[in-house]
Amino acid sequence: MGPVFGVMRLTFLECRRKRAFLVLFCVVFAFVAGSILLPATKPSDRLYLVIAWALRAIGFFGMLVTVFVTAVSIPDDIEDRRVFTLRAKPLNTLQWCGGKMLGFAAVIALFVAASGAISLAYIRLVAVVAGTDETTSRLIAARGRVAPVAMSYATSDAHGTSWGVVEGDGLDGAGLRCRLAGESRSHQFFWQFGFLFSYPVGDTLRLGYRFKAASPDNKPVTLQFRFVAPETKLEARDVAEVLGEATGSVSCRRELIDPNGATQVYVRRTDSASTLEGGPLDLWVETTDGRRVTALQFQHGGDQEPAYVVASWTPERGTLVRLHGPEGGSLTWHFRGMDRSELPGRELDIPFRLRVGGRGYAAYTDALLEVRRPGSDDVEREIRRLKYGVPGTLQVRPGLVSPDGDCDITLRRRYPNSYAEVQVGDVAFLTRPRLFEVNFIKALCLMYCQLTLVMTVTVMGSTCLSAPVSLFWGGFSWLCASMMAFLREAQSTVEATLRHAAAETAGVLPTAVHSHDPTEIPTWMLQFSQNVVDLLLRIVPDFDRFDPAPALLKGSILTWSQVGAAVELLALWAGISFVVGCLILWRREFN
């Protein structure tokens, strides 16, 4: 191993003593420190910016360091003829190439560790200034939070039932699906549109819809549309019949847009036995140039007491679910696929902060909290006195989380007229105690794996290319791996188009809005490009999978398994690059 360490040490010294290395290191330092100049309204927002900025700076300048130091080393040895002296010594190709790679890996480690340490120190400093507000706690919490994947609700009163599910964090309107059932006059959907004068809507306001309706006798469900101009109080009505998954449109006069550009639309069923499903994005204004304008606000539920609004959504606040009225109704947070290794081994902590109250708008009420292992009778129940907006913590057995990491937590009201107003993120599991530093180190590990992967590929190229071409090759490799996410997205679009084309050919689907137009790009060409993309996705590593920034900025925990997956990919590519590089050097003549 003597020669290997000799070459490794030489390579390390070579890179470390290069001015470019020191310059880039200083640039990273300047970038991280320069984030103080970025506009931020709150110190905690600055913390967010600093974390994002530091990760990007380390990633980008790390790539520059990697490519610049690795691409020129072997070509320089060959072009400056140092290779004559080197290869006249008892140093075989494996030792030479291996020593070089290890030396570069050490240089990259030094760069990532040093710039990471500076960034971490700076982040801690900014965190002290930011205090302990919500954003700061989320970003650098001592214990991570595992959020539910969905929240469902169900409530019924004398007039009808409302049911719904919110998928994801509730911000995305597509994640909220609601169902109306029971008494038909009170339970309804409501959309409010705004700024409609900014769009070409024409003389008639045309609204497209997409609903799922069902009735016991399988007859079309009649929907009643009520259009209201909130300022002028003008009203109009229309009806439509739907069954199953249906799309269509209704229209009203342009006067139904009030002087502020707003319009409200109410949809309810005429038949109490029917059900109707929809969500915030299922009704839209169709402009004359073919665009869709979605609502600024959506509500699901009743429009008067006791059938109160059950779910409301706005793009800013996301989804808010409210139970009110007579006793009954439930809210369930669904946790799926949690990484059990990240959860504590003895007792699980479930912090919550619920906006609940009792009779007469008292700021507290009793509620039943249930923690259930899905698909079993294993359940723990606890009656708690909850205060409005005051945080609490449930402590349960780890056995209530299934081996797959699934668990459901349900809230039931105990008294009539108590209320609960909640969001998806109000309940979470706490992970094992962890330091932000550990999470940050995992992020640095992921970035190190990416950079080392680029290094191995660049070294492989530099065994047969000149220094400038190797530089280009290294940059190109990084770019390709960084763009795999776009390619994957494009692939799914082409795949959907091809599926539609196949279905149309087979006569399975009616021609739909998104169908493939054969006059644009021939199907065979799409198929060919799909095969090429498939091949590329198999060959080229996808750096997006190992980008730590999204997780860190959400305050999520990066797992060691993610780091392990990155190391696996690195090992594979390092092995391939090493073997190919050695073969090239072995057969290469040094003139």
Added chain:
Amino acid sequence: MDPTPSPTPVGPSADPRSVPPSPAAGEPVISTSGLTKLYRDFWGRPRHLALDRLDLRVERGEIFGFLGPNGAGKTTTMKLILGLIFPTGGSARVLGHDPRDVETKRRIGFLPEESYLYRFLTAAETLDFYGRLFSIPRRERKKKVDELLALVGLAQVRNRLVREFSKGMARRIGFAQALINDPEVVILDEPTSGLDPIVSRQMKDLILDLRRRGKTVFMSSHLLADIEDVCDRIAILFEGRLRKTGTVRDLLSIRDALEVRLKGVPADRVTLLKETLSKAGFDVANIAPPSDTLENLFLRTIRESREGESQS
């Protein structure tokens, strides 16, 4: 530069397990048979015949000089002997093994045409690095580095970066790296090119010292005086082909002439001497005072100047 201390044999050459057996007695240290190198262009078309059927034998313990003008194929031969390039035809053996055999390289020292050093390393780091390539243990390596730096007269600048060295200093550090493993065979490509006469003389003294210690030296040069000074045998290469080979004495001696040196002959007796020899039946080609070489004159002048300065 003091040629007297000789490096202690250390490192892997002391370990019989890691060293391939030496060639049998009488077997050449370096031999080539029909060695040919044809350079081709990118498309594989023949471009230049650098070496044409070279047959060569270098015996143990001799200094073998390889002479030829620029482009004669000297460096190509050395690269083939070191396994840096592949022969198009024929074969080469070094210490009885293939030139690409890594273990054989433990017993070879090589100084390329220009030292080609890592400019970001210091003198000591350079030697330490090459010592590592021979897996010399740390303590021995350190001792060896100190000895070699003293040998080539660079002990005072051991911590200076190589990029700051003059050409002569770089050449000396290059020479030191070639000796780091106490090699059996030392291959020197143009060892004195570009050096001033003093360093050049010191370099030649070092080469002669190597022979005294039983090493085999294979050196190339186009400086004829250098070859004549130090080599036992020479080979002359021209346009890739071996033109002449033999001992220096044999090749340079004029067989049908005789040189007689007389001391204390006055100028007026020269004519008498010439007439006497002619009468005795000898064909006198030239009678003139003998002249010293320019190199000797230069070195003597420098030495005298130094002595004068030190006395004053």
